[in-house]
Amino acid sequence: MEITPTEFDDLYVISPKVFEDERGYFFESFHQKKFREATGIDCEFVQDNQSCSVYGVIRGLHMQVPPMAQAKLVRVLNGKVLDVVVDLRKDKPTYGKSFSITLSADNKKQLFIPRGFAHGIAVLSEEAEFFYKCDNYYSPENERGIMFNDTSLNIDWKVEADKMIISDKDLKNQLYESFDSPF
Structure with missing residues (x-):
């Protein structure tokens, strides 16, 4: 697997080596030792x-705050999504900036998201199955959200406004400016 750093500390794009033949394909989706050696x-x-x-479904921007913050390894099993993260780590030069990447079943790319990021997706295909691994358990009391369409973040979700499908819960997320980051 190829592990590519981004301009954000500890945020990595992972591209697997895919073996294909007449039967289909095989790839190693994660190898902890190789990941640790490449990233520390x-x-x-x-x-x-x-x-x-x-x-048109947009999920996000979600996060878990300490002590239940989560790092995630995300990928798409079927379809295509725009994956978006916002850096909420106050001590980083990328604080308040966003990063986006298209993840799909075809490109098989993954994104490793460290603790301290808000995360969201927009479904760009007719349907998408999204899979992610977390390094901490879900905790409803530590869940927070930032409005997906906050103008100060200026995120292009690649979905027309009249086609966006947002949960009632996500429509109640707070604005970025009012979020006091614990990271």
Whole structure:
């Protein structure tokens, strides 16, 4: 697997080496030792989550705050999404900046998201199955959210406004400017 750093500390794009033949394909989606050697990050995943959504669904921007903050390894099993993160780590030069990447079943890319980022996706295909590993357990009392369309973040979700499908819960997320980051 190829592990590519981004301009954000500890945020990595992972591209697997895919072996294809007449039977289909095979790839190693994660190898902890190789990841640790390439990044210096020792991450133990304890929870896997999967969602299925239709075109236009935007989920996010979500995070867990300390002591239940989570690092995530995300990928798409079927379809295509725009994956978006916002750096909430006050001591980083990328604080308040966003990063986005298209993840799909075709490109098989993954994104490792360290603790201290808000995360969201927009479904760009007719349907998408999204899978992610977390290094800490879900905790409803430590869950927070930032408005996906906050103008100060200026995120292009690649979905027309009249086609966006947002949960009632996500429509109640706070604005970025009012979020007091604990990271």
